[in-house]
Amino acid sequence: MASSSSDGSTPGGLLLVISGPSGVGKTTITRELQRRFDAVFSVSATTRPKAPSEVEGVDYFFIDEARFDRDVEAGRFLEHARVFGRHCYGTPREPVERHLHEGRLVMLDIDVQGALQVRQAMPSAFMVFILPPSESELLRRLRDRGRDDEEAIQRRFAEAKREIETARVSSAYDEFVVNDHLDRAVERVVALVEERRAKG
Numbered sequence: 001m002a003s004s005s006s007d008g009s010t011p012g013g014l015l016l017v018i019s020g021p022s023g024v025g026k027t028t029i030t031r032e033l034q035r036r037f038d039a040v041f042s043v044s045a046t047t048r049p050k051a052p053s054e055v056e057g058v059d060y061f062f063i064d065e066a067r068f069d070r071d072v073e074a075g076r077f078l079e080h081a082r083v084f085g086r087h088c089y090g091t092p093r094e095p096v097e098r099h100l101h102e103g104r105l106v107m108l109d110i111d112v113q114g115a116l117q118v119r120q121a122m123p124s125a126f127m128v129f130i131l132p133p134s135e136s137e138l139l140r141r142l143r144d145r146g147r148d149d150e151e152a153i154q155r156r157f158a159e160a161k162r163e164i165e166t167a168r169v170s171s172a173y174d175e176f177v178v179n180d181h182l183d184r185a186v187e188r189v190v191a192l193v194e195e196r197r198a199k200g
Contacts, residue, residue: 013100014197015122017108017115019167020130021160023141025179029130030109032186039105042096048087061092079110079117112166119172126196127173128189131164133180
């Protein structure tokens, strides 16, 4: 077995944390990284009900609150949070450590608060924050998605600005990548990951 991955530094394996506000292009970037590196996308656990279209162990691990609380107490999550005061979400530690031992690139797409917890749990994780080119461009992208009314868009916009500011002052992130052009942003993150993996 490879050396301990308790700090995220198992030889060959790398834990990559990607964060960024809604509308910044994280999903597209992470999908391309997954394809390029044959990366493992970490599956979160949640206490929310399973939707009919969702698959256990693929979309989420669906567990009840009592099990979630036991797992938190036992230290089985790299990070966890209660979202909107209702349902709990967390990143199970065991699958991440197993894939790191196998030398895989493991990706987490999580918010800043979760990333801060991961930084504590696995100090050698590689943290990348995706930024919009400007606040006005982020607002335009949120509107162009056509998912929300203007009140919800403004709420997401205010939340995004707070998240960016928290990320900047937290010292948790190794790199900030501006997504002013999607292909360039993908290539930049790919190059950063390759460089980090080469260092071992």
